[in-house]
Amino acid sequence: MSDELCPLCGRPLGTENIDRHHLVPKTFKGKEQFPIHKICHRKIHSAFTERELLNTYHTWEALRAHEDIRSFIAWVARKPPGFYTRTYTAKDKKQRR
Numbered sequence: 001m002s003d004e005l006c007p008l009c010g011r012p013l014g015t016e017n018i019d020r021h022h023l024v025p026k027t028f029k030g031k032e033q034f035p036i037h038k039i040c041h042r043k044i045h046s047a048f049t050e051r052e053l054l055n056t057y058h059t060w061e062a063l064r065a066h067e068d069i070r071s072f073i074a075w076v077a078r079k080p081p082g083f084y085t086r087t088y089t090a091k092d093k094k095q096r097r
């Protein structure tokens, strides 16, 4: 068990569905990787292009200040740490039970 926190959403990382994110893309000498929830990681890459990540969103502060990410964080805050779904982005409306 790890009690590390996700740098994006601030929830504990837990033990499943964990990815690593390079704040600075590898091609631009970014070496540092940060453990992050898979769902949070996916959100970052669906919200921003590589170029936007490089130019603007290379700090957690900048990422978290973005409107889209803020509403994502508010949404994911109520989910358990290992929560992951592929259907979150855009097309989850037909998932109603």
Ligand SMILES: [Zn+2]
Pocket: 006, 007, 008, 009, 010, 011, 036, 037, 040
């Ligand atoms: Zn997270």
Ligand SMILES: [Zn+2]
Pocket: 020, 021, 022, 041, 044, 045
């Ligand atoms: Zn990444």
